[in-house]
Amino acid sequence: MLKDYKFDLKKKKIWVAGHNGMVGKAILEKLKNRKLSVLTVKKNDLDLTNQNQTFNWIKANSPQVIFIAAAKVGGILTNSLNQFEFLYQNLMIQSNIIRSAAENNVQKLIFLGSSCIYPKEAKQPIKEEALLCKPLEKTNEGYAIAKIAGLKLCSYLFKEHNKDFITVMPTNLYGPNDNFDLKTSHVLAALINKITNAKKYKKESVEIWGTGKPKRDFLYVNDLADAVCYLAENYSSPEPINVGSSREISIKELAEIIAKQIGWKGSFSFNKSMPDGTMLKKLDTTKISKLGWKPKIDIKTGIKETIKEYEKSL
Numbered sequence: 001m002l003k004d005y006k007f008d009l010k011k012k013k014i015w016v017a018g019h020n021g022m023v024g025k026a027i028l029e030k031l032k033n034r035k036l037s038v039l040t041v042k043k044n045d046l047d048l049t050n051q052n053q054t055f056n057w058i059k060a061n062s063p064q065v066i067f068i069a070a071a072k073v074g075g076i077l078t079n080s081l082n083q084f085e086f087l088y089q090n091l092m093i094q095s096n097i098i099r100s101a102a103e104n105n106v107q108k109l110i111f112l113g114s115s116c117i118y119p120k121e122a123k124q125p126i127k128e129e130a131l132l133c134k135p136l137e138k139t140n141e142g143y144a145i146a147k148i149a150g151l152k153l154c155s156y157l158f159k160e161h162n163k164d165f166i167t168v169m170p171t172n173l174y175g176p177n178d179n180f181d182l183k184t185s186h187v188l189a190a191l192i193n194k195i196t197n198a199k200k201y202k203k204e205s206v207e208i209w210g211t212g213k214p215k216r217d218f219l220y221v222n223d224l225a226d227a228v229c230y231l232a233e234n235y236s237s238p239e240p241i242n243v244g245s246s247r248e249i250s251i252k253e254l255a256e257i258i259a260k261q262i263g264w265k266g267s268f269s270f271n272k273s274m275p276d277g278t279m280l281k282k283l284d285t286t287k288i289s290k291l292g293w294k295p296k297i298d299i300k301t302g303i304k305e306t307i308k309e310y311e312k313s314l
């Protein structure tokens, strides 16, 4: 990592790829709040899996900074049933953008990895060095292999071609514009959906898979957007950097907070025939803390905002 490194986003032409997704929207909002100049393009006008289209768009629009928030993303079920699509589409999207960026003199590129690409049995809390130290989780292997390839493309370009292309590794995210579809969503959004329905249809109980005891680390998406902008300006290294909340919460506690915020007074049943997965999954955030960044939004406030946005969308 370069000592005393600074990169100023001001006066730069910035492209947020995937600006319509949960993360992309939050990054776009953050940059616009700072009155920075941001390019966006709709998926209908630019399919990022298409190499020529992507290269030509980057050449014609000449962004100086790129945030890659475009990806094929999904929960455990969709991931495990569609490994080919998760591997293929992510490989294409990221490779097209990264190679075109390198060939068109992009000054800074921020690629997003994920905590779920660390090995299944990685020591907790997970340090950046744990990458590739043990076998991957099978259910999202395709997605993880694609993301690791993206990370390595950035890392090799950094080391071999002096490109300031970095990889940020976010923990589980939640917030406005999350995916609340029960078939494809992650746990926090699924709980908001289920508990909202329980209140609406006056159900007395909501089922939770497993014992409710596993602990996870959840970060509000606006905090992630703040972190990636901070890292764009303060981090330059071929090694990835974790972004997490630095706190863990059990699934049961999470469900109780959501129920309280929604105002549902029923009880939870725990389907213990379903697997718990790892009992603790949390990112080690020593590296980003040392750089001077920490999250600002606590879980209760974040959940309150997420429920508000979800209710508006119904």
Ligand SMILES: NC(=O)c1ccc[n+]([C@@H]2O[C@H](COP(=O)([O-])OP(=O)(O)OC[C@H]3O[C@@H](n4cnc5c(N)ncnc54)[C@H](OP(=O)(O)O)[C@@H]3O)[C@@H](O)[C@H]2O)c1
Residues within 6 Å of the ligand: 017, 018, 019, 020, 021, 022, 023, 024, 042, 043, 046, 047, 048, 049, 068, 069, 070, 071, 072, 073, 093, 112, 113, 114, 115, 170, 171, 172, 173, 174, 186
């Ligand atoms: N969500 C999490 O908990 C989490 C955790 C860690 C890391 N991340 C990382 O954060 C990034 C963004 O995730 P997200 O949750 O914001 O996902 P998302 O809401 O699904 O957003 C992904 C965006 O990519 C766009 N996209 C997909 N395929 C495209 C293509 N072929 N051409 C152009 N655009 C395309 C989508 O457009 P359409 O909407 O039009 O399909 C969407 O706007 C991903 O790299 C993910 O790995 C997410």
